[in-house]
Amino acid sequence: AQTVTQSQPEMSVQEAETVTLSCTYDTSESNYYLFWYKQPPSRQMILVIRQEAYKQQNATENRFSVNFQKAAKSFSLKISDSQLGDTAMYFCAFMNGVFGNEKLTFGTGTRLTIIP
Amino acid sequence: KAGVTQTPRYLIKTRGQQVTLSCSPISGHRSVSWYQQTPGQGLQFLFEYFSETQRNKGNFPGRFSGRQFSNSRSEMNVSTLELGDSALYLCASSFVGGLGQSYGYTFGSGTRLTVV
Numbered sequence: 001a002q003t004v005t006q007s008q009p010e011m012s013v014q015e016a017e018t019v020t021l022s023c024t025y026d027t028s029e030s031n032y033y034l035f036w037y038k039q040p041p042s043r044q045m046i047l048v049i050r051q052e053a054y055k056q057q058n059a060t061e062n063r064f065s066v067n068f069q070k071a072a073k074s075f076s077l078k079i080s081d082s083q084l085g086d087t088a089m090y091f092c093a094f095m096n097g098v099f100g101n102e103k104l105t106f107g108t109g110t111r112l113t114i115i116p
Numbered sequence: 117k118a119g120v121t122q123t124p125r126y127l128i129k130t131r132g133q134q135v136t137l138s139c140s141p142i143s144g145h146r147s148v149s150w151y152q153q154t155p156g157q158g159l160q161f162l163f164e165y166f167s168e169t170q171r172n173k174g175n176f177p178g179r180f181s182g183r184q185f186s187n188s189r190s191e192m193n194v195s196t197l198e199l200g201d202s203a204l205y206l207c208a209s210s211f212v213g214g215l216g217q218s219y220g221y222t223f224g225s226g227t228r229l230t231v232v
């Protein structure tokens with residue numbers, strides 16, 4: 001079974017600064033996907049970024065980028081030029097890449113607060 | 117393009133009753149998953165449907181069931197409600213590519229179920 005660990009329950013950072021959220025996972029699979037989801041107080045879970053395990057290049061989406069270290073089973077999220085709208089719970093998630101086994105395993109989340 | 121629609125948004129039920137929650141996925145998405153979110157247990161996978169077939173099931177009692185219709189809409193049912201079933205129930209849909217590749221799940225806003 002896969003496990004996802006987020007060791008930072010809460011973080012806060014000043015607006016416009018850069019923040020990195022940590023995530024580690026454990027799996028014996030070689031084909032999988034990793035995701036970061038954001039859940040603001042509105043409770044809608046929003047996909048922030050997606051990484052395919054077979055791709056060595058780190059995924060980037062505007063101000064959001066990941067540092068994917070496959071050997072270390074680490075998948076951290078970096079938010080650059082943080083904005084007030086980035087305040088939310090952030091969940092790291094793992095999904096097996098085998099067709100027919102598309103279930104997400106989530107970490108416990110990191111509550112990020114952007115301070116004006 | 118319309119997102120994932122869940123109805124109702126809020127629900128209050130009495131212990132022992134049953135409840136049905138509805139989810140309409142994004143057009144073209146054939147995979148629909150359900151998750152339970154509670155402060156104590158976090159996000160837990162309930163089940164996943166693809167083309168009207170349940171492909172995966174989480175570790176929940178048989179009181180939790182679901183189904184998917186030919187138009188990919190899905191319902192989940194909880195019978196004999198217990199106080200511990202109070203939670204946010206999230207539905208998510210995904211497009212699965214021809215080679216089985218996944219592009220990540222898009223979530224609905226959830227149904228907040230309170231059992232009294």
